[in-house]
Amino acid sequence: xxxxxxxxxxxxxxxxxxxxxxxxxxxxxxxxxxxxxxxxxxxxxxxxxxxxxxxxxxxxxxxxxxxxxxxxxxxxxxxxxxxxxxxxxxxxxxxxxxxxxxxxxxxxxxxxxxxxxxxxxxxxxxxxxxxxxxxxxx
Numbered sequence: 034x035x036x037x038x039x040x041x042x043x044x045x046x047x048x049x050x051x052x053x054x055x056x057x058x059x060x061x062x063x064x065x066x067x068x069x070x071x072x073x074x075x076x077x078x079x080x081x082x083x084x085x086x087x088x089x090x091x092x093x094x095x096x097x098x099x100x101x102x103x104x105x106x107x108x109x110x111x112x113x114x115x116x117x118x119x120x121x122x123x124x125x126x127x128x129x130x131x132x133x134x135x136x137x138x139x140x141x142x143x144x145x146x147x148x149x150x151x152x153x154x155x156x157x158x159x160x161x162x163x164x165x166x167x168x169x170x171x
Contacts, residue, residue, distance in 0.1 A: 036085040036094060039101040044083040046075050056083070056096060064094035071098065072140040099145075110149035113139055118159065118168040125165050 036042070036058075044056040044066070053068040054075055066075075066083065075081070086095040099109075117124055117139065126135060128150065132143040139146060150166060153159045160167045 036088055038085055038087055040085040041100075042083050042085060042096065044081050044096060044098075046077055046079045046081070048077060049075075058083075058085075058094060058096065062094060064096040066096050066098065069142070072136060072142070073098070107149060107152055110141055110145050111153055113141065114146075114149055114153065114166070115158070115168070118166065123165050123167050127161065127164060127166065129163075 042058050043060070044058060044064070045060070046066075047055045047057055047063065049055075050065075052065060053071065054066040056064050056066050058064045064085075070086075081098060083096045083098050084100050086097045086101060088094050114124065124138070126138060126146070128147050130143075130146075135141065135143050135146045141149075150159065150161065154161055158169055160169055
């Protein structure tokens with residue numbers, strides 16, 4: 034089957050490797066899910082939804098658990114941040130926070146976090162402080 038970047042696929046975790054996880058794609062081919070793209074615990078045999086990240090020249094397939102492309106990825110990240118802010122009113126993270134703190138609190142990478150808060154800040158949905166983020170009252 035010919036896959037294109039961004040194609041949604043069903044994944045089954047086959048085994049863990051030093052690079053990440055070998056997964057079976059749509060019960061057909063193997064692909065690699067890099068550990069820096071994983072923000073949840075995965076077990077052998079677990080079924081998850083994924084997306085084709087790229088098909089390399091050698092035919093190997095890289096996959097992700099997150100949709101590819103800015104618009105596809107930014108919306109869920111913004112929703113995650115906004116849901117935490119609506120519940121807690123303040124989020125004690127900033128663009129200077131450690132990747133581990135961001136991953137622990139929001140289950141996303143620092144890069145994804147910074148893109149999402151930038152997007153929300155430009156739309157005047159949040160206020161940024163040195164040590165926290167607050168929701169703009171409307």
